[in-house]
Amino acid sequence: MASIKRVALILMTGASCATLAACGGADNVASPGAGSISIVTPAPSPSPTPAPTPAPSAITAAQFASTSGAGGSAGITITADEQLAIVNTGTNNNVSGVGSTINGVYPVAATSLTTAADPSAINSFFQSTNYVGALNGPSDTSFQGWTCNSSSAQFGGSGAACTAVPAVGSGGSSASCPTGTIDDGLVQGFKACRLPQNITSSLRLPKIAGVFYRLRGQTEVGNDVGTTGADTGITLTIEAGVTIAADSSESTNDLLLINRGSKISAVGTRDNPIIFTSQQNLANNGVSDATQGQWGGIIMLGRAPTGVCAAGTGPNNANGSSTTCQQAIEGVTGRFYGGPTAADSSGQLSYVQIRYSGIAISDGNELQGLTLGGTGSGTVIDHVQSHNSADDGVEIFGGNTNVRYFVVTGADDDGFDIDNGYRGFMQFIIAAQRTIGATADSFSTEIDSNGAEDLLPRTFSTFANFTFIQTANAPAAIRQRGGSDMRFVNGVVKTPANVACVNFIAQEVSQSDRSTIRAADSTKQDFGPPSFNSVYFACQGR
Template identity: 65%
Template structure:
């Protein structure tokens, strides 16, 4: 068996040699060379380089600003854009996902911030900040708790505006405090809510305190007034309405009168809530589940404070006023009510305090141009304190200020049907940390985040003069612009955010008169006219046209 194997191997070897010889001999055997053996190597596909989202083309001036002609005078869109570009750190072509509602997506400022104390020349009221807008970032809790949330704007840790306020239980056993009238237990059909209703007097002639009592709601009916008017030069009345933290006040839904609360000249309100226990002025319908919705508004008039600080607009037979507001006769009738006046010579007049307060579902149009809004200030002075206040779902303006010298801080306007912040008649003051989040739909055609003017009386004195710092204006409706500035008013804007929808510009500056060949509102400074020059913009981030 072994010999056979060896023979077989020899024959196989010889055969192999003959085959090799036929190919040119063993010495001609070549090693594999290039291209002899086809080897395929699969290289990994390269990772594609990310393509950045294209930057939208720069807005044209006409897309950025709206030009309006009044008395054959206009400020062109190019001129308005040039005013913004003349400032520092402004962004005029903002775009993309930058905000979550009113909150910045990140903690990085959308524009380089300026020191508002330096820009505005005020370090006593204005705080220095390192960011633009009213909120520093997505976790800023400075508006938490004391606000309420809706589709117009949602705030961290805040209850829904449409929710029944926190009244508490035990109203059936509660007693109404001295000075109020027991209106019994509030019922809706056969449902007993258990709320004890304590009604305020029509005219509060002596100081009244409303304590927080579990289960108690304070109701006002018709035109409810604090004190009586002492006139432009009268002494304090000594009447103060004091409201404790957490108190809920509701307008009377059972009467046909326009329910409102008015504080007359010489009297005061002290409504001081806390972040955890805000004071809430609302409609009676809001005291029932599903009694109101995000669309509800105009269920009562609003809150009006009247003071003895100067006004530029004087009623017939009074005034005119001076730059220093020294006229002892100038006064004006407030909108929305009859024969109630504001104005005087007391720059530091004190009409009281509103702190940590919500004012819900207000606004009534008495006639064209004669409306009630969430909060109305008429001739209130710098001694009046207004901070941490929200005006929600007014059918007119969120707040309107007629003359006076009151400053505002931490003020929110949500869901207003008309303007957010409306100032005129010679108001001279400062605002910081303010938000206007307009209605998404259904608002009036000329509603603005802020409307600033002097009632087309360009050179009445004192001249309207305002300074906005750290503001966030979200224009969610189809109004022409977010900011309307007209009437010769002097204004400065610093550390702000302005965002509008497609079809809405960011700015609308109007001049209605020409004096010595120069247009009001945008003319050079003129000390004789108490005019400090054109409006200024510093560190304002503009995201216009739904970009």
């Protein structure tokens, strides 16, 4: 019995040693020799090849285009099929894109969503680009620092939240207001230096720690010089980093208006933008992502041509050479824009934020974040953000001002609204609507001539490198009507479910002469149907 136990023990010890040797668990265990056990590790099963993501189905014309607003008493229509065909006439457009390629306002990859065109071939104003949309991939920093961040759009970088108190600084209790302003004492811990309502000589607003500048009521720079009057020589100069806040202590509509012949020079920097905002924004938690309409915004008026003339003035022509044509600007009473000077300058806005503005005076008569009326090509508008306007982010009535790096976040109506014969260019522009819901019938861009189909100059602009993130339950992201002309290059358009991408309307002439989409006609200064090249569309929440 003892002998059998010893044999069993020897066998068990040998098997244990074999196991240890095979596993490498004992460095000095001798191999059991010819009777050893080899353990072979089986090869892993190959990973299954992932199935390719199916290509999205082709969009239908009824999904891509809306006919809302068409018809009228004359029964004039542009069918959805016709609208889709117009877009497909262009090159490198993708009408069946998907929203998963876009994260907020940024593309998710560095590769352009569709083959880009070269907008510099159109005009020297445009920079040559090799991508579509306003942003060159997910790491583009060109909109960072000078913008503020909100639920509508996150740009990252050093930009603060739009709800954050601007960097006014400390020391207001001992600060002095500069000459030409009115000391209103301490307001929410900061020294308030109020602007006079009538600025009749040049005024400079320096950056002073602890000081903000206050707007009360309709604050005007200069007096109107008419369509052909000489410059007044009056300039409101605002230094980088300055905060200007509308007065919430009284009920009048606070706004800043630059009259024809005078100028504003508001030039911030990437890290020290100039901020126009409401006084409520100067307190912690004084505003939220839902805040809007707390003051009237900025109006700049110039002596460049307008296609729509007030009664008893004009008419104008294709060259905009009328010396009498002028029109009253929206939102205020008795202030006019227009004239024959296409190169007119109303000054400069660069690295500027305009927060929580926009007031509806009456239906169709509103104050926007920024209003340009007849401002000429000498006016400089770049690196400007209009945030949470209760109406349009920017509306441009006539004129020739070119725009570069302009972002509209959270507007309750249209992002970019152009009409009355505007003939400027825009590049690197973003419209990102309110995520909590903008007013119905609000478009990322609305282009028209206010029902005046063939008044001259004809509205004609080119948008290049644009990104439109539509959230409102409007007919479409892009509405074009009224006999206006338009060219779209290197764009990205994204809409939610039940919202089309385009909406072309022509209803004021005849079914045989649908001005918005008719063939080019130089005798009418008519460019032809809307033009699309290198535009990526992700419509209907696809």
